[in-house]
Amino acid sequence: MIETEPAAARNGIQVIARAAAILRVLRQNSTGMSLGQIAERVELPRSTVQRIVGALQEERLVIATGSGGGIRLGPEITALSEATRYSVVDACRQSLSDLSQRVDETVDLSVLRGTGMIFLDQVPGTHRLRTVSAVGDIFPLTTTANGRAALSMIPEDKARMLAEKEWARRGPSGNWDDLARVLEQVRATGLSYDIDEHTDGISxxxxxxxxxxxxxxxxxxxxxxxxxxxxxxxxxxxxxxTLDRVRRMMR
Known part of the structure; x- marks a missing residue:
């Protein structure tokens, strides 16, 4: 029986979705995972995961861990990620510089990766007393302005999952109802705040x-x-x- 084009297209889309799910799981487990562990997390048969992982390995999107038996993200993923990072940094650089000059303060650009905000770029302010974070630093989600901005823009169930993971990892435990009210205010105003919560003396x-x-x-x-x-x-x-300007550029 010859497969019809619509059915072939649907199967292709399904394979892509499954491959993406596997890559996301591996992104959250940088030390590597076995095929069985991946299959359990993505809720697919081990044989299906093995076939997809084999195809991803051929493209260097995943590789075997040095210890053998495990799978982790490969160098091609890193190359693609770096290409995206630099394009975003380049696209936003002038806007960040203009904002820094306008307010005479430091301005940061960060991205949500996994369970934290990674700093991609910074334009330092000119004050002698100023705030500086290094590119590559990872900030938490629940107590920072950039983290709360990100949490407010994702589905509530995922935001709650990320928040509770952070509380379990960092301690002490937070309160979801309190954070949910904060995030609702962020959605209403478009801005998020950190008043001495992440670092004493810095808002x-x-x-x-x-x-x-x-x-x-x-x-x-x-x-x-x-x-x-x-x-x-x-x-x-x-x-x-500045946010309006950047969002127009990203359309």
């Missing part, structure tokens, strides 16, 4: 956007808390303008 305002690949990013402005009351209104207005 921040942030907002999120999706890039053209669908990845979730945040722009945030950390400010020494001693200056925050005087700068809050200016930063809110300037950050909203």
């Amino acid at each position: 921040a305002i942030g907002g999120g956007f999706h890039d053209d690949t669908g990845e979730l990013h945040a722009i945030s402005v950390p400010i020494p808390s001693s200056r925050f009351p005087d700068k809050k209104a200016l930063v809110e207005t300037a950050l909203r303008d």
